[in-house]
Amino acid sequence: MTETKIPYKIYLEESEMPRTWYNVRADMKIKPAPLLNPGTGKPCTAEQLGAVFCDELVKQELDDTTREFEIPEEILGFYRMYRPSPLVRAYRLEEKLDTPAKIYYKFEGNNTSGSHKLNSAIAQAYYAKQQGLKGVTTETGAGQWGTALSMACAYLGLDCKVYMVKCSYEQKPFRREVMRTYGASVTPSPSMTTEVGRRILAEDPDTTGSLGCAISEAVEDATTHEGYRYVLGSVLNQVLLHQSVIGVETKIAMDKYGIVPDIIIGCAGGGSNLGGLISPFMGEMLRGEREYEFIAVEPASCPSLTRGVFAYDFCDTGKVCPLAKMYTLGSGFIPSANHAGGLRYHGMSPVLSELYHEGLIKARSVEQTKVFEAAEFFARTEGILPAPESSHAIRAAIDEAVKCRETGEDKTILFGLTGTGYFDMVAYEKFNDGTMDDYIPSDAELEASFAQLPRF
Amino acid sequence: MTETKIPYKIYLEESEMPRTWYNVRADMKIKPAPLLNPGTGKPCTAEQLGAVFCDELVKQELDDTTREFEIPEEILGFYRMYRPSPLVRAYRLEEKLDTPAKIYYKFEGNNTSGSHKLNSAIAQAYYAKQQGLKGVTTETGAGQWGTALSMACAYLGLDCKVYMVKCSYEQKPFRREVMRTYGASVTPSPSMTTEVGRRILAEDPDTTGSLGCAISEAVEDATTHEGYRYVLGSVLNQVLLHQSVIGVETKIAMDKYGIVPDIIIGCAGGGSNLGGLISPFMGEMLRGEREYEFIAVEPASCPSLTRGVFAYDFCDTGKVCPLAKMYTLGSGFIPSANHAGGLRYHGMSPVLSELYHEGLIKARSVEQTKVFEAAEFFARTEGILPAPESSHAIRAAIDEAVKCRETGEDKTILFGLTGTGYFDMVAYEKFNDGTMDDYIPSDAELEASFAQLPRF
Numbered sequence: 001m002t003e004t005k006i007p008y009k010i011y012l013e014e015s016e017m018p019r020t021w022y023n024v025r026a027d028m029k030i031k032p033a034p035l036l037n038p039g040t041g042k043p044c045t046a047e048q049l050g051a052v053f054c055d056e057l058v059k060q061e062l063d064d065t066t067r068e069f070e071i072p073e074e075i076l077g078f079y080r081m082y083r084p085s086p087l088v089r090a091y092r093l094e095e096k097l098d099t100p101a102k103i104y105y106k107f108e109g110n111n112t113s114g115s116h117k118l119n120s121a122i123a124q125a126y127y128a129k130q131q132g133l134k135g136v137t138t139e140t141g142a143g144q145w146g147t148a149l150s151m152a153c154a155y156l157g158l159d160c161k162v163y164m165v166k167c168s169y170e171q172k173p174f175r176r177e178v179m180r181t182y183g184a185s186v187t188p189s190p191s192m193t194t195e196v197g198r199r200i201l202a203e204d205p206d207t208t209g210s211l212g213c214a215i216s217e218a219v220e221d222a223t224t225h226e227g228y229r230y231v232l233g234s235v236l237n238q239v240l241l242h243q244s245v246i247g248v249e250t251k252i253a254m255d256k257y258g259i260v261p262d263i264i265i266g267c268a269g270g271g272s273n274l275g276g277l278i279s280p281f282m283g284e285m286l287r288g289e290r291e292y293e294f295i296a297v298e299p300a301s302c303p304s305l306t307r308g309v310f311a312y313d314f315c316d317t318g319k320v321c322p323l324a325k326m327y328t329l330g331s332g333f334i335p336s337a338n339h340a341g342g343l344r345y346h347g348m349s350p351v352l353s354e355l356y357h358e359g360l361i362k363a364r365s366v367e368q369t370k371v372f373e374a375a376e377f378f379a380r381t382e383g384i385l386p387a388p389e390s391s392h393a394i395r396a397a398i399d400e401a402v403k404c405r406e407t408g409e410d411k412t413i414l415f416g417l418t419g420t421g422y423f424d425m426v427a428y429e430k431f432n433d434g435t436m437d438d439y440i441p442s443d444a445e446l447e448a449s450f451a452q453l454p455r456f
Numbered sequence: 457m458t459e460t461k462i463p464y465k466i467y468l469e470e471s472e473m474p475r476t477w478y479n480v481r482a483d484m485k486i487k488p489a490p491l492l493n494p495g496t497g498k499p500c501t502a503e504q505l506g507a508v509f510c511d512e513l514v515k516q517e518l519d520d521t522t523r524e525f526e527i528p529e530e531i532l533g534f535y536r537m538y539r540p541s542p543l544v545r546a547y548r549l550e551e552k553l554d555t556p557a558k559i560y561y562k563f564e565g566n567n568t569s570g571s572h573k574l575n576s577a578i579a580q581a582y583y584a585k586q587q588g589l590k591g592v593t594t595e596t597g598a599g600q601w602g603t604a605l606s607m608a609c610a611y612l613g614l615d616c617k618v619y620m621v622k623c624s625y626e627q628k629p630f631r632r633e634v635m636r637t638y639g640a641s642v643t644p645s646p647s648m649t650t651e652v653g654r655r656i657l658a659e660d661p662d663t664t665g666s667l668g669c670a671i672s673e674a675v676e677d678a679t680t681h682e683g684y685r686y687v688l689g690s691v692l693n694q695v696l697l698h699q700s701v702i703g704v705e706t707k708i709a710m711d712k713y714g715i716v717p718d719i720i721i722g723c724a725g726g727g728s729n730l731g732g733l734i735s736p737f738m739g740e741m742l743r744g745e746r747e748y749e750f751i752a753v754e755p756a757s758c759p760s761l762t763r764g765v766f767a768y769d770f771c772d773t774g775k776v777c778p779l780a781k782m783y784t785l786g787s788g789f790i791p792s793a794n795h796a797g798g799l800r801y802h803g804m805s806p807v808l809s810e811l812y813h814e815g816l817i818k819a820r821s822v823e824q825t826k827v828f829e830a831a832e833f834f835a836r837t838e839g840i841l842p843a844p845e846s847s848h849a850i851r852a853a854i855d856e857a858v859k860c861r862e863t864g865e866d867k868t869i870l871f872g873l874t875g876t877g878y879f880d881m882v883a884y885e886k887f888n889d890g891t892m893d894d895y896i897p898s899d900a901e902l903e904a905s906f907a908q909l910p911r912f
Contacts, residue, residue, distance in 0.1 A: 008470065013463075080463075080464040081464060111839060112840055151839055181887075380638060422568075429629070
């Protein structure tokens with residue numbers, strides 16, 4: 001092995017780790033549209049948002065000009081427990097694919113929450129603690145976000161109430177137990193503990209729940225209990241800001257070894273991972289310093305970018321949250337029950353939506369059996385058992401590497417490996433048994449959902 | 457933060473990683489007793505062992521004089537996929553315990569098998585492949601070893617047949633699915649596919665199985681199928697040799713920062729982790745270069761070191777394997793069904809048994825509720841959700857750190873954090889629900905088991 005060979009895994013030294021988050025909005029010429037108050041149809045004020053979110057987080061949410069935010073020392077201390085995450089050169093994958101492409105992935109799954117969600121969870125919990133709050137409420141779907149928030153709250157001594165989408169609560173009892181081990185209370189949603197939960201259950205007693213519905217319950221809980229605020233694991237500007245630590249670390253590591261990616265790929269549900277990973281690279285492109293190809297990969301069963309509309313919509317099913325301008329399938333859209341691959345949110349981060357609208361990001365959708373094929377191949381080749389969500393990015397990275405094999409191009413491909421699939425074995429079992437199938441919503445189904453969009 | 461501060465996590469550079477395994481037997485004045493052929497009562501020959509194990513592994517098993525074994529390049533390549541493992545300074549744990557002790561742990565759980573088992577799995581699979589075999593058979597209890605072997609076999613393109621202790625097979629369907637995802641076949645043991653399985657089922661149709669019984673089945677399967685050999689995840693000399701990579705890496709990292717541990721702690725089931733972690737340190741002590749305090753921690757429900765006898769015994773329940781001289785509870789001993797904390801093997805590595813017999817290692821047993829208390833505390837403090845097995849070492853490390861608080865000594869404590877508990881949530885759920893209890897075998901129970909020991 002020669003000195004100049006890129007290591008299998010690049011770990012930054014502690015002294016090289018980022019000390020600031022990067023706010024990509026500062027470099028956007030067209031800013032993401034503001035959140036609207038559903039009552040007035042006007043942009044939400046800091047005061048209105050402060051009833052739901054912590055004050056400091058409201059500031060971050062509304063600030064589209066400050067380029068860098070210093071990461072508080074206590075958050076850096078927490079980051080040091082599980083960061084830096086490795087930037088891995090997928091030598092073995094390249095070899096198996098017989099591709100001239102160079103493939104790198106930033107692996108965010110080496111922590112107990114099993115995903116990148118911890119990066120924003122600790123930040124949000126920290127600001128809640130700083131504000132002297134008792135605790136926070138949130139929703140969780142697949143469970144990564146709830147687990148991450150439980151860990152962060154346990155670390156800081158904050159109370160943590162999690163509304164978990166009912167079908168996940170039942171299918172993933174182990175996720176629930178991890179959260180309980182970290183001291184969180186976990187309630188299946190919709191529940192009878194909130195007004196919005198009771199209303200949704202009255203309309204459809206057999207509903208298996210949705211992220212949008214769990215959000216409504218968590219927001220109601222926070223706004224009706226003294227000393228609580230609501231926190232959200234994706235979609236929001238503040239979340240992308242915190243998640244920029246992924247991209248900034250990646251960029252420092254790549255710069256250190258003189259690596260320049262041609263293509264940057266991430267899975268996209270609400271957009272937190274993709275937004276975080278691409279931020280500093282997108283910043284360079286927005287400032288005219290360099291060109292990159294960005295690809296968002298979403299499930300064919302929940303295709304907000306590729307088949308949604310760019311419009312103001314509610315962030316939640318219960319319509320208690322502000323409206324965001326985003327690519328959306330409609331806040332009532334719920335992916336088919338046979339969809340096992342995560343990324344179930346009906347909308348997309350306003351930042352990413354705006355960038356996509358301007359043509360700065362490409363998007364593609366993939367069917368879940370193809371995603372699990374990629375996941376299995378990756379597991380056997382690179383060792384890591386990936387989360388279904390992350391496997392959307394793996395699918396696209398493999399497809400791009402295969403294209404390079406055909407064209408002979410030696411492109412450098414970077415993708416985000418957001419997490420591990422240890423709690424997704426029910427889905428893997430379906431795939432192993434050959435009983436997994438695909439679902440693609442019909443145009444009529446989407447049209448019906450779009451017809452319900454609010455008019456703003 | 458000053459330049460000389462020990463980082464939270466020490467990762468070796470690729471160029472610093474060990475290229476040899478260290479064989480502690482070379483430095484032992486009294487060598488571990490040889491394996492005996494149960495038919496003749498004489499030491500097993502290489503030829504006899506070659507019917508069960510791969511030839512190269514037999515050589516390693518029998519070699520008690522070569523101090524260092526070069527790690528083959530292909531194994532180094534695999535190691536680079538998930539190693540180096542971090543040596544973590546538990547700053548937060550020290551702070552929470554308010555102890556002057558300095559606590560370090562070597563974390564082996566950052567890979568999909570979730571434990572250190574992968575270190576030996578890849579080595580054993582590699583030598584099987586080198587020998588031109590079709591595949592390997594093995595047993596697994598909690599599932600870490602089976603998962604690790606599946607991963608190694610998938611990497612090398614070998615067939616992998618796993619006999620999984622029936623109660624684990626049923627309680628841990630997700631472990632089974634991980635193995636299947638890596639292409640292994642998984643059979644609950646005892647099964648009707650082997651003679652020994654049928655015999656054990658005839659004697660006790662309701663048995664939930666045991667490691668010893670699954671070993672018998674896997675050995676029979678290997679020896680009755682052309683092109684297969686049996687591999688074992690612990691106990692054997694060869695396994696300790698491969699696992700020495702843990703200790704060697706730890707020592708390189710500690711030497712780099714001038715850290716000298718006073719106490720080295722590991723959980724002990726069959727001894728693979730403890731033996732691997734302590735090897736190079738024990739080597740120094742055996743050569744008279746330095747003194748350390750070594751502590752083996754075992755479950756009170758399966759106390760082979762603290763309450764077993766040092767005698768020749770069968771390695772398996774079916775009595776088809778060679779006999780090993782070791783601390784044992786008797787090959788028929790099965791820990792109580794309420795025991796959830798792993799480390800269920802009836803015996804202990806002959807190397808560790810001999811070292812313990814000479815007073816070079818201390819041992820203590822701990823009850824599982826105390827173990828899970830330590831696990832939960834550790835999870836909330838250090839972020840990582842530990843495996844129940846590893847939590848035995850955490851328990852002892854915390855106890856030692858608390859002693860330091862009382863005496864004011866600033867000892868340096870090193871322990872092995874062998875793995876993560878993501879597949880042990882049934883046990884955590886019991887603990888969270890307050891329904892976990894302890895079991896300590898009675899003297900009469902152990903005496904009855906000892907009475908069944910073979911006379912050699």
